[in-house]
Amino acid sequence: MSISTQINFCILTILIFSFPFYGESQTSSINPERSILLDLKKHFSNPPNISHWKSSSDHCTWPEITCRDGIVTGIQLVWLLISDTIPPFICHLKNLTFLDLNHNYIPGSFPTLLYNCSNLEYLDLSFNNFSGIIPDDISRLSPHLEVFNLSSNWFVGRIPAGISGLKGLKELQLAGVVSNGSFPSEIGNLPNLEVLVLSQNSFTPQEIPPSFTQLKKLRNLSINQANLIGEIPANISNMTALEFLDLSVNNISGSIPVGLGRLPALRDVCLYTNNLSGEIPMVFGQFSKLNTFDVSTNHLTGSLPEGLCSNKVLSSLIVFNNNLTGQLPKSLEDCNTLKGVRVERNNLSGTIPEGLWTARNLNRLLMNNNQFTGQLPQKVASNLSLVDISNNRFSGEIPTGISSWSNLGVFRASNNLFTGNIPQQLTALRFLSTLLLDRNRLSGNFVSNITSWKSLDTLNCSRNQLSGNIPPELGLLPNLVQLDLSENQFSGEIPSEIGRLRLSALNLSSNHLSGKIPEELEVAAFNKSFLNNPNLCADTPSLHLRDCKSNNKSSGEVSVKLIAILGTIGVFLLLVAILYIWYSFRSHRKRKKKRLVPNWKLTAFHTISFTESNILPNLAENNVVGTGGSGIVYVVPIGKSSGENVAVKRIWNSQKLDEKLEKEFIAEVETLGTIRHTNIVKLLCCISSEESKLLVYEYMENHSLDLWLHPKRRSAGNSGSFQRQLILDWPKRIRVAIGTAKGLCYMHHNCSPPIVHRDVKSSNILLDSEFNAKIADFGLARMLNKHGQPNIVSAVAGSFGYIAPEYAHTRKVNQKTDVYSFGVILLELATGRGPTDGDDDRSLADWARYHFQEGNPIEDALDETIKEPKYLDEMRSMFRLGILCAATNPSERPTMREVVHILVHCSNKLLPDRNRISRSKSEASSLLKAFKGGDNGLMPFHEV
Incomplete structure (x- = not known):
């Protein structure tokens, strides 16, 4: 080898081994794909749940990564609160076929950079913060793409016809994606499509395109809550593979086609809350193994099909709110698969088949408001x-x-x-x-x-x-x-x-x-x-x-009263003597103490520009803005030129803090001193002496939520100078709900150990100048030693109307205790009522639950001062979510993580159904049951 050749070889070697691979350490020891993944972790701000991604470990062993023969083929990063854009270098993983980023906060326009991931077969970007329009050239995605889920994002306009260019698609989920747009009939030209979900979109009024009946392989068709009009296509009988049909909560009219009942694979029929009329075709249940049959809240007449359970697999029969007559079908006599029967509010009659009562899986039987006998x-x-x-x-x-x-x-x-x-x-x-x-x-x-x-x-x-x-x-x-x-x-x-x-x-x-x-x-x-x-x-x-x-007077009453009076005078004189001695002793101690200068200690939790000398002189009566069970709150100016203020909570006792207040002080300092979150009030510092303890917070210009929602409750003693005639409009209420939910979500899911507030209420939700919500008053907070497990406290604390039933009765607290209280706040925001302002001496939560269960229109419960047609869907959604959060059974309440996603992604949409919430985690089960009418003691949300 010549010298020049050797030199060139050395240079080439140096270039190769010094080239910066993607990774935490740019060394030759790191696999190139591992380097890309480590850069991805860094780009996504190092989510704590993937802290095990390290350069020293084999990336193919990481649970979020799938490999084949040592090559990365799949990435699944879900529920990680990722709030950064997708980086272009993700497509440097040339063999990537599976990418799942659902349930995060990824922002920006549709990530066209993914056009470069040419081998993708599975792409899930659902439940994120993508916005703008869905590009017309979306067909440039991988030609191998089989599953595409873009549900629950913030796009506007129409779904482009170009999506029909993805000929390999087997599953297309576009639930809750666009507002004020339309969906293309060209979707009917996707020959391999098996699952199509267009639910929860505010489409302009649109009929089901006839082309959709060309989808011979389609097994699942969900277009519920999508502003559909017209009739069900008569040639729907061509869709011979159809198993699941959900066209609920629309404005579909006309009758149900007989051909629908003849489909051989049909298992689940959801046509509830439409304008359907006429009789139910008698063929349902005869040609397929019908599992769910829900046609509730329509204008249907006639009797129920006799063969609904002919194939002995029927699980749910839901037909309430119609004009049905006749007796219950005979096939229900030995239908042991039945779990729920809801036939209430019809004109059904006759006796109940004996076998229905004893169906071994039957859990719920609602037959009220009919003419049944026996x-x-x-x-x-x-x-x-x-x-x-x-x-x-x-x-x-x-x-x-x-x-x-x-x-x-x-x-x-x-x-x-x-x-x-x-x-x-x-x-x-x-x-x-x-x-x-x-x-x-x-x-x-x-x-x-x-x-x-x-x-x-x-x-x-x-x-x-x-x-x-x-x-x-x-x-x-x-x-x-x-x-x-x-x-x-x-x-x-x-x-x-x-x-x-x-x-x-x-x-x-x-x-x-x-x-x-x-x-x-x-x-x-x-x-x-x-x-x-x-x-x-x-x-x-x-x-x-x-x-x-008036009826208890007797002859001896006067003498008894006289003895009582004389005894009272004697006790009074004795007390006066004791008080005089005590006062003399106390005055002597005070004179002695006045000669001593209090020793103040300031402990800062943030960078501050003031000292105790700026605070102490301003703790005057004219600066009082609130009082509570554990102290007085002052507003204190700390910069004359800037006009900056802080809020100071004073916990004070003339002698020594009693044990209860001492615990509250310690709890609040320990909790707030370590928290950093935009929706939790910032504790700047604490100032303490032997006799007095001060907590100094950031000042919230718009005071507390309850002063806006319930102005009649204000009093001079707790509202200070806060006097407004303004009304908290609906967009601000949505902002407050989301902010509060995010704060609680952080406490429950991102703190270790998790934090339970225990006193969540509207007076503890403070609002800044932009009406951003911040949770305050952690005097009752508890740090849970084990995630999700109850912690028993010595006494029930909190505020009436917000206290969860299990907390009041068992003193057990966990995150679901706060979820209940937050549900009450949602009901306050939706109705304008106070926590104890339910009718018939009920709490707001009990009243709202009863209002809903009785089938009353939700609109009647909403706050009249802000109710506008354009906000009705959102207000109804918040009312329903409030009922769910304030469920009597803690296991039926969602987690705050789920609540955040619902509020963020549904503030301009209706609440999601089971197709929008396409998650695999078991923690979602209670939420799904409630949304679809599960066994939670509540009527399903589709009833109203």
């Missing part, structure tokens, strides 16, 4: 947890065999023709939470030995002929919050135990009760609870009962 069975399915037969014509006695209905949690049997006694066997139902037997013909004494009803929260037996005494055991039920025994024949005194209940609603009116009502019930909230009981008395005039004192 008697209740002795035995039902062991899984049955909810039965609603209210407003029918069931008769006879409640069977003693009801003790075998072992998993029953909700039993609504109002307004029927039941007679006889309430059977003692009913007390065997230990999971019973709601029992409604009002408006029947029941008689006899109320059942005894009811302490087994540990879960009972609602009991209504009004408008019957029950007699005897009210059992004292009712007052021992730990969860009972609503009690109605009105319009019966009860007599005797009201048991004192009833006063121990934490009731939100009580009605004992129109009975034969006597004596004095328990002292705890003598409150204005119960001023209509005891009417029409002539022999009852009370000491409180507002209860509209006779004064107990």
